Amino acid sequence: MSVSLAELAGSCKQSGRVLPPLSESFRKSDKQPFGGYIAYKEFRNLFKDRYVETVTEPFDQEWNVIKDYSNNKKYSLYFLITKNLVLNYSEVNAFMDYVKAGNDLFISADYIDTRLLENINCNNERMAEIVDETKGLMRQTKVSMFFDNNFKAPAYGYYYYPFLNSLSSFDTAFVRVLGVNENNDPNYIILFSGKGRIYLHVAPRVFSNYFLLSGDNYQYIENVISFLRSDPKNIYWDEYYKNASPNRRKSNNGKDDNNFSSLSVIRQHPPLLWAFWLAIIGLLLFILFNVKRKQRIIDVIKPNVNTTVNFTETVGRLYLQKKNNNHIAEKMITYFYEHIRNKYFINTSTINDEFINSLAGKSGVPIETMKRLFALIRRIHSGENIDDATLIQLNNEIENFYKNQS
Template identity: 30%
Template sequence: MDKKTKIYSILFLVLILGYIYLENTKKQPINWFPTYAAKHKIPYGTFVLKNQLENLFPTTEIKTINLPPFEYLKDSTRTGTYFFVDDALNFGDAEFLRLMKFVERGNDVFISTHGMNIDTLNFKTERLLSTNFDEKVIFKLPNKAFKSKEYTFDRPFMNQVFTKIDTLNSTILGITAYVNENGKRTEEGINFVKFRYGKGNFYLHTFPEAFTNYYILKSPNQQHAANILSYLREDIPILWDTYYKTGKSKIASPMHYLLSSKYLKWAYYMGLVGVLFFVLFEGKRKQRMIPIRVPLKNQTLAFTRTIANMYFEKQAHKTIAEHKINYLLEYIRTKLHIPTTKIDTTFYNYVASRSGNSYKEVEKLFQFCEEIHLKNEITNLELIKLNDMIEKFKKTIQYGN
């Protein structure tokens, strides 16, 4: 190892040690990504709620469902309250139909998500907007049992409200509003609805942040979440959905596993930097020159032009025409799968029906081909006419009439 390489190696080692020191001493930023996953303890995970469900419902069985609802509800004997909470939920038509049949049999479905537009149940949502930046948002359950207590949320979020509901079968359970400095409400909307369907109920809620770790651990907001959950039945299991979650519930790839660990990620990045240094200082010096090899040219087109020019210069129009007719027959055999041993009315009908050309056009083309067969010589105009007729015939097959 020469002196120059030793210097670069020492600098590289100092760089790595400095990077490790900075990574160990810097303050890790808070992860505000909304995963809504029960295994995540970050602010927008649902670890606290999932672990507190057993305390809230001591006599109720809590089941974790890893399958999509379409698969899980194939068994029509399933019972319970299917519990969905996520930033966005996109059910397929067939899947939501199974949820409806599930509710119709006497079960419940609880859905808490933003942007809920369910045409099947006649529900629409829009964002509740406010022009005053100093206003705060409040949430309230009108039920007298909750003493009209109002709760707030101090993080920016998408506040959705119902703009269209089925008033005949729905009960309003919750509202949200913006309140100005004087305590006056400037904007208000419905954000929690109970919809009766068959023997069961849909509970539709547009503020999923109410069930996150951040909201529940910030007193007294945990009481608001408990009040919402109090509408769930205790005599049937709670089916906690883990399939529809923004946060991944399992390792999706080896690279995801590698980058999910802080120390493995450092090792990976340092390995990449080491490879880069090797390429810059070692690979360039030792790599042999790669010879340039020019690929062989495709001379097919040039050969075809040469042969065509030979025929043209010799005025061999009849020979060219015969070749084109033979190619046409071969084209019909391979493309249309029609035998060309006998050219008659039956042949015309087959060709016309499979090529998209009319019977008269097919008959005219092959009668002209027959005229050329009977002549000893033809003019260049007749050759051009034959070519135009054949090309028109082929274009009809490729692109239709």
């Protein structure tokens, strides 16, 4: 029988109870289901005659402090539990130097950085557990120790996402299997390196309050710790890697580790990698089917309309409405003189017989017509009031000039 998170939350809601936080912090002060309060108390009880120092700094910095206290006669124990262990090269090198100096390193994490695994020639098989978690299904699951190279050790179980993480590809000449998951695949090993030991465990939920308070599961942590050497000089309980985010990881030169990127994290999680490639393929298909140029509607551009005549008629009507014939006549004469200057290049500042003869010669208009037109213009300039008949006569004389000019 299996149940999803949504169904579990729904049952809690129907019964009036609130589903507690399920974040996996494993912090020693966290009393929520996946905190590490019980694990820390049990750990202290198992080393009750020893001082346990809490570490809140990255290990490369911590190693610079504690390596002066390391010697070949006495060893130290560094105990680390976290959901995901992400390291930079400086931290990996510090861990390896710590172990080779004769100390013990215990790590329990769902994900262990590949930089560290490459140093010890080991792989972390996570696909099956990730797939089950992605489906959101929970069921009864178990882990057990691997005593005397057989699978008859007692199993410790609870109801949650299954224990399927495992370790593989290690050199059996330097590695001993200490525990297995529900499929009897190794999930807890000891690796001998230099004068020290590395204990790798890939089921950190066994150190949660929820697991340890289920049945007799507290015995499991006793069995896990029983494989550790019992007389360390110094004991360190890690709290830094429970809280540190990947973007705060720095290399020893103070710059960001260039080998750490969002893509590298995606590659380390197969479901995320599948989602990433599906998104890329979808984007490429979208671009492929939309790459054809879509012709936009071209607006019809109307030809420019010559509104000069309309404008002139409008202005003329305004003048006629005001009955200012003198003003209209002056405008007509001004435009007529402008036409003479622009076309025949004759100065219109002085109007006399010489001007009239010159204009008649250039325009081809009869001299009598010219004299009659300019006599009318002089009369208008004299300042007498212009009636409609005179205004019409001026218009006709100017139009007659335009028609007869060459």
